[in-house]
Amino acid sequence: MNNFEEVGNSYNEKETMRARGENTIAAAELSEIQQRRLEALESNEVALGTMKNFAKKTLASALLAVALASSVVACSKTEEIMNTEQAENVLRFQVESIEIHGGPNLRNEPRVADRDSQNTLADFDDSEQRIMVPYQGEMLFYDNDFDKNGAWVGFPAEEFANLLHDESFITRGEADKIIRHEEKKPGDETVWINRDYVDFKKAED
């Protein structure tokens, strides 16, 4: 039995995986042609080596992307900015996609200016990792001129959390954490990210 045949080779195992909510393709689901491709790949040393290198690089990048996304989740504690005297500093517009990139001092509170506070959650200074999130919809832009605390961009918490999970950036538990927070504090429903670490493409008018 080769390495590939060992993986999920029985119908029962496939059903168990499904019951656990795993999206791994079990071997029983593979067509004959796919099985043949895997066998051909395994018997071709150069092709297998090339495929392995590619898979390792892609996994390394995925590990960084997931770590970066988790830090965004960690900064998702929200505040009722829209209900404060600072609401006039909040703009709304439509975006086609956003890109989050590495940077230090991702915080959970857009109105705290102290960079040494406990709100500092992650440091991605040395990472060039960027994650493209296919979010389409309304984005808030909050310029915290009042506290001299920079600009922040905000997204609907539940929609954004589910999108990050659907795109395999965060676990279901992390997504639920954002959603539970929203339920705990009704009206407090925005995920805020420091604008310095987000690029966005505005939708055409």
Place this chain on the structure above:
Amino acid sequence: MEATEEMTQEVIKELVSALPETAEADFQAWLENPSEEGLNELLTKYNVDAKKIARAKVIKEKENE
């Protein structure tokens, strides 16, 4: 978390499985002249999102931890 050999094998399996049956001729051509660039082209041609497949594997491992 680090990428294990098992995770690498799973990603390879899912990449190959994600290619549709109509990709057979292109896959065989790649096998005869394998390169990472060619692999990228092959996956792109058939809309296989390798990054998402790898992320799904990482998320699965993270959830199992």
